[in-house]
Every structure is written in C-alpha cells, then in structure tokens.
Amino acid sequence: MVAAALAEIATHPAAGAALDIEQVSHAFDIDGAELPVLSDVSISVEPGEFVALLGPSGCGKSTLLRLVAGLDKPKAGRLREDEERIRSPHPSRVVVFQDPTLFPWRSVWDNVALGLEAQGILRSQRHRVDAALDLVGLSSFRKAYPHQLSGGMAQRVALARALVNDPKILILDEPLGKLDSLTRITMQAELVSLWQRKGFTTLLVTHDAEEALVLANRVIVFSDRPARVKADIRVDRPYPRHRGDPYLADLRRQILGLLGLDATW
Amino acid sequence: MSTYSLSDGLASGAPRLSRAPLLAIWIRDSGVGVLASIAWIAFGLSCLWWEDVGDWSRTHSLGIAAFVIAAIALFGTVGVDYLGAAGQALHKRAPWLVALGAFLTVWEVATAKFAWLPLPFFPPPQAIIEVYTDDLPKLLDSVFASVKLQLGGYLIGATIGFLTGISIGWSRAVGYWVHPVLRFIGPLPATAWLPIAFFTFPSSWSASTFLIALATGFPVTVLTWSGVASVTNAYYDVARTLGARPSFLVLKVAIPAALPHVFVGLFMGLGASFAVLVVAEMIGVKAGLGWYLQWAQGWAAYANMYAALIVMSLLCSGAITLLFSIRERLLVWQKGTVKW
Numbered sequence: 001m002v003a004a005a006l007a008e009i010a011t012h013p014a015a016g017a018a019l020d021i022e023q024v025s026h027a028f029d030i031d032g033a034e035l036p037v038l039s040d041v042s043i044s045v046e047p048g049e050f051v052a053l054l055g056p057s058g059c060g061k062s063t064l065l066r067l068v069a070g071l072d073k074p075k076a077g078r079l080r081e082d083e084e085r086i087r088s089p090h091p092s093r094v095v096v097f098q099d100p101t102l103f104p105w106r107s108v109w110d111n112v113a114l115g116l117e118a119q120g121i122l123r124s125q126r127h128r129v130d131a132a133l134d135l136v137g138l139s140s141f142r143k144a145y146p147h148q149l150s151g152g153m154a155q156r157v158a159l160a161r162a163l164v165n166d167p168k169i170l171i172l173d174e175p176l177g178k179l180d181s182l183t184r185i186t187m188q189a190e191l192v193s194l195w196q197r198k199g200f201t202t203l204l205v206t207h208d209a210e211e212a213l214v215l216a217n218r219v220i221v222f223s224d225r226p227a228r229v230k231a232d233i234r235v236d237r238p239y240p241r242h243r244g245d246p247y248l249a250d251l252r253r254q255i256l257g258l259l260g261l262d263a264t265w
Numbered sequence: 266m267s268t269y270s271l272s273d274g275l276a277s278g279a280p281r282l283s284r285a286p287l288l289a290i291w292i293r294d295s296g297v298g299v300l301a302s303i304a305w306i307a308f309g310l311s312c313l314w315w316e317d318v319g320d321w322s323r324t325h326s327l328g329i330a331a332f333v334i335a336a337i338a339l340f341g342t343v344g345v346d347y348l349g350a351a352g353q354a355l356h357k358r359a360p361w362l363v364a365l366g367a368f369l370t371v372w373e374v375a376t377a378k379f380a381w382l383p384l385p386f387f388p389p390p391q392a393i394i395e396v397y398t399d400d401l402p403k404l405l406d407s408v409f410a411s412v413k414l415q416l417g418g419y420l421i422g423a424t425i426g427f428l429t430g431i432s433i434g435w436s437r438a439v440g441y442w443v444h445p446v447l448r449f450i451g452p453l454p455a456t457a458w459l460p461i462a463f464f465t466f467p468s469s470w471s472a473s474t475f476l477i478a479l480a481t482g483f484p485v486t487v488l489t490w491s492g493v494a495s496v497t498n499a500y501y502d503v504a505r506t507l508g509a510r511p512s513f514l515v516l517k518v519a520i521p522a523a524l525p526h527v528f529v530g531l532f533m534g535l536g537a538s539f540a541v542l543v544v545a546e547m548i549g550v551k552a553g554l555g556w557y558l559q560w561a562q563g564w565a566a567y568a569n570m571y572a573a574l575i576v577m578s579l580l581c582s583g584a585i586t587l588l589f590s591i592r593e594r595l596l597v598w599q600k601g602t603v604k605w
C-alpha cells in the first residue's frame with residue numbers, strides 16, 4: 001500500500017533544487033534589546049542533498065528554516081533557491097513546522113488538501129491527497145477533526161500536508177519529535193525512501209544525533225545562540241543504514257562532543 | 266422501560282423477586298408520569314368544579330383540554346415501551362408536566378375561582394386562551410410585522426458588522442479610520458438614536474430597521490474583529506508556505522478561525538436587537554408585538570398583554586435556538602460547545 005502511495009505521489013518527478021545560504025545573520029528585537037540569533041551562517045546545499053541541522057535548543061535552527069521558507073527576511077545576507085533570491089514563501093519550499101498547526105476547522109483530508117486547494121489545482125489532483133494520507137497510514141482518519149487525533153497522528157498529518165505538494169525543498173522542523181520510537185523508525189525509513197525516489201532537497205532539524213546520522217548525507221552542527229556553523233560533516237554511507245554501524249557510532253560520539261557532551265557518551 | 270427494570274430485578278437475584286421491589290421499581294419509573302396525569306386532572310377539575318367569578322367563554326374547553334393532556338400523560342407512561350422515541354420524550358419531560366399542571370391549577374384557583382389575585386391585572390388561563398382564539402388575526406399580523414422588521418434589521422446589521430469586523434481585523438488602514446468611530450458610536454445604546462432616527466428617516470419602518478441593524482452591528486463587528494485579530498500567525502505561515510494568496514488567507518483561514526467569536530457577537534446582537542425592536546414598535550411603528558402590547562395597555566386588556574408576552578418570548582427563544590443550531594452545524598469541529 002505504501003509503495004503504491006509512493007508511486008502515486010512520485011508521478012510528477014520534481015528534482016530537488018539547490019539552496020544557497022550566504023552569510024546570513026539575523027536578530028530579533030526583544031523589548032528594545034537586540035537578540036542576535038544567527039551569525040554569519042553560510043551553507044551551500046546541492047540539489048537532492050539531505051542535510052540535517054543539529055544544535056542546542058534555542059540556538060536559531062527554526063529561525064533559519066523560516067528564512068529559507070521565505071516567511072521572514074534576514075537582517076543580513078542572502079538566500080537563494082536555484083540561483084533565485086528567496087523573497088517570499090513559495091510552494092516549491094514546503095515546511096513541516098515544529099508544531100503540527102493543523103487547521104482545527106478542517107477534517108484531516110481537508111487539511112492535507114490545503115496546499116493543492118490554495119494553488120487552485122485540487123479538483124484535478126484529489127488522488128494525491130488520498131495517496132499522501134495512505135503514505136502516513138491515516139486513510140481511515142480522513143474524516144476526523146484534529147482534536148480527535150493523538151499528537152503523533154497530528155504530526156503525520158502535517159507531514160502528509162507537506163508531501164502532497166511535491167516540493168523541491170522539503171523543510172522539516174523536528175517532524176518526528178512527537179512520534180513513539182517505533183513509528184518514528186518506520187517514518188524515518190519512509191522519509192528516506194521517499195527522498196530517494198523523488199530526489200527533493202531536504203533540510204531536517206532534529207535534536208537527535210542518531211536520527212541525523214541515519215537519515216542525512218550531511219550533518220551541520222550549530223553553536224549556541226547566536227548560531228554559527230560549528231561543523232559540517234559528510235556521512236558517506238549507503239542506505240538503508242544501520243543504527244549499530246560503528247562508523248556512525250563514531251560520528252555520533254564526535255557530534256555529541258561538539259554539542260558539549262563529554263566523550264564518556 | 267419496564268423490561269429494563271425487570272432484567273435489573275432478575276440480575277439482583279431471581280429467587281428474591283417478590284412483589285414489593287417490582288412495585289418500587291414501577292413507582293420509580295412511572296410514578297412521575299402518573300403524577301403528571303394527576304396534576305392535569307386537578308387542573309381540569311379546578312376549571313370545572315367552581316363557577317368563574319368573571320365572564321370567560323373558554324373555561325369549559327380548557328377543562329376538557331386539561332383532561333385530554335392528563336389522558337395522554339397517563340397512556341404515554343403506561344405504554345412507554347410501545348411508543349418509542351415519543352414515549353421517551355414524554356418520560357423525560359414528565360417532571361415538567363407535573364410542575365406545569367400544578368402551577369396552572371394554582372393559577373386557575375387563585376384568579377378565576379376565588380380572585381385572590383386582583384382581577385384585571387391577573388387574568389386566568391382561560392382569558393389568555395380566549396385572546397389566542399378570538400384575537401388571532403390581529404396577533405398574527407403583529408407577529409408577522411415583528412418578524413419582518415427584526416429579520417430585516419438583524420440580517421443587515423449582522424452582514425455589515427461581519428464585513429466591517431473582517432476589514433478592521435485585516436486592514437490597518439480600515440482599522441485606522443473605523444476603529445475610533447466604532448469606539449465613539451458603538452457603546453451608545455441604539456435606542457438613544459430613536460428620536461433622531463424617526464425624524465430623519467423617510468418612514469418609521471426604515472428608521473426601526475436602521476436602529477435594529479445598529480444594535481446588532483456593534484457587537485458583531487467587535488467580536489468578528491477580535492476573532493480575526495486573535496488568529497495565530499502560525500496558521501497564516503502554514504497557508505503561505507503552501508502557496509496561499511491573500512484572498513485565501515482571508516476566506517479560508519481568518520474567517521473560519523474567527524467564526525466562534527463571530528457567533529458570540531451574533532448572539533449578543535440578537536439580544537440587543539430584541540430590546541430595540543420592542544421599544545421601536547412601542548414608540549414609532551404602528552405594528553408588531555411591541556405595538557400590540559402598548560395597545561393592550563391602553564385598553565387595560567391585560568390578558569392580551571400576557572398573551573403577547575408569551576408569543577414574544579417564544580419567538581425570541583426560537584430565534585436563539587435557530588442561531589445555536591446553525592452554530593452547531595458550522596462549528597462541528599469545536600469540542601465542548603454549549604447546548605442551548
């Protein structure tokens with residue numbers, strides 16, 4: 001069923017886009033005082049790369065994702081998607097936010113259909129909504145309202161709502177954070193296979209170094225706020241990866257060290 | 266009901282099944298229904314037993330009607346198993362039937378029979394029934410006039426209020442200009458405009474429509490506005506990253522998210538507009554239930570006043586019930602909505 005759903009979504013191959021984050025700095029005004037959040041961040045992402053962003057809580061990861069999405073403008077620096085300046089949101093860059101933020105007045109199906117409806121193509125593309133719901137295993141909840149879902153289910157709906165749009169860059173802000181460990185592992189595998197089939201560029205924020213290493217082919221570690229790029233690590237391992245892989249365990253120890261945990265971990 | 270109680274009794278120990286618990290169960294389940302029947306028989310008897318102290322033509326029919334209701338209550342209670350939903354509905358309302366029968370009995374005795382309450386001011390039930398049968402055409406005309414005026418004014422006020430609220434909540438420029446006007450004019454009771462309105466408008470009907478619309482529009486505007494203003498930015502962010510245009514943000518995000526607030530405004534506006542309707546009809550419009558009340562007072566026709574008041578309260582309550590059922594339909598997605 002999942003394979004069929006994948007095939008369904010993948011009928012319109014949209015290769016990934018390149019993403020250039022050039023010397024981006026950002027700050028917020030809190031009560032007149034300036035709170036620097038990003039400091040001279042430069043990351044160049046190849047089309048189709050899977051990049052994981054790791055960093056201490058509150059360092060500015062979500063802020064960076066908002067800039068990439070085009071929801072906010074950076075105080076300094078430039079962001080480009082395929083050489084084109086990012087000035088406003090565009091459905092080619094879809095975000096799965098840290099909170100699922102489903103619309104409570106819409107059923108699950110209508111929530112997933114949101115993007116297609118907003119772009120005015122829902123009428124001819126209804127099957128894509130069904131396929132995306134199949135993919136996250138929530139077909140039987142299509143008529144439920146968000147308040148009838150568990151936290152993990154809501155997060156899966158949010159994922160389906162993003163995937164249905166065939167993004168060129170998929171931006172994920174701890175999308176699997178609320179899932180139980182079993183569903184989480186399944187969804188990780190699902191995500192990898194989806195990414196491999198469709199080739200979109202992926203930007204994934206996570207707190208979990210292991211998750212980053214199982215999923216991404218590049219892990220970027222940020223410093224404390226204001227976030228700077230502390231390390232940019234290539235993960236050259238074929239998929240599917242195994243959690244017990246000594247190479248990954250070694251990288252994990254290295255990353256946890258960068259995040260300030262000592263080597264006994 | 267009795268099948269349920271029987272199995273209940275069996276479960277609690279078949280050998281001990283004697284007459285006494287069965288009777289107790291029967292009294293528990295049917296006692297109130299029987300009591301309701303007795304209360305209405307008492308009301309019927311109170312109508313027919315003594316002579317009226319005044320001259321009312323419907324006393325006899327009212328007594329018969331009371332007996333009919335008593336019979337329905339009794340048969341409904343005994344045959345509750347065979348009546349399905351209707352039987353259940355009756356069973357649920359039996360305590361109210363008891364209270365109503367008792368109240369009517371006391372009322373009948375205290376007014377028509379012994380005149381314990383001063384007479385012209387406290388007419389007996391049959392006098393009110395008489396109004397409904399004999400003065401029906403005029404009463405219906407008044408109901409029709411009131412409903413027409415109320416409906417027109419309310420719909421205009423609610424529509425304008427809704428659109429204004431959305432615009433203020435959405436556009437800074439509109440807010441800049443409309444907000445001060447709203448603050449200055451809104452809190453003024455709409456009835457304060459009455460004298461001016463009846464001067465300046467071409468007809469008393471248009472003046473009243475304006476006033477009702479004004480009374481409705483203010484709360485609807487303010488609550489729609491606050492509803493739009495309180496929509497979390499996260500919803501807009503989600504919609505924008507999915508490619509939503511501004512029109513989509515207004516129609517598919519701001520409005521549905523604000524709808525619970527809008528209904529509070531519509532509810533408050535309804536209450537405010539009822540008050541204006543009655544005052545406007547009493548003072549300016551020569552039609553409607555308010556005018557009927559005024560007219561009845563002029564003739565010291567107290568029974569007519571009570572009759573009109575009862576109709577009025579049924580209409581107002583009906584309007585609010587209608588509003589709540591629309592709300593229930595549109596806001597199914599909300600958990601824990603209040604049942605009216």
Ligand SMILES: Nc1ncnc2c1ncn2[C@@H]1O[C@H](COP(=O)(O)OP(=O)(O)OP(=O)(O)O)[C@@H](O)[C@H]1O
Pocket residue numbers: 028029030035037055056057058059060061062063064098225
């Ligand atoms: N809209 C805002 N206005 C003011 N300050 C903000 C705003 N959004 C974020 N911040 C501040 O910016 C900093 C970084 O926030 P951000 O949400 O990017 O952190 P994060 O790295 O995603 O953290 P977490 O891993 O806990 O989600 C925080 O200190 C926060 O207080």
Ligand SMILES: [Mg+2]
Pocket residue numbers: 061062063098173
């Ligand atoms: Mg965050």
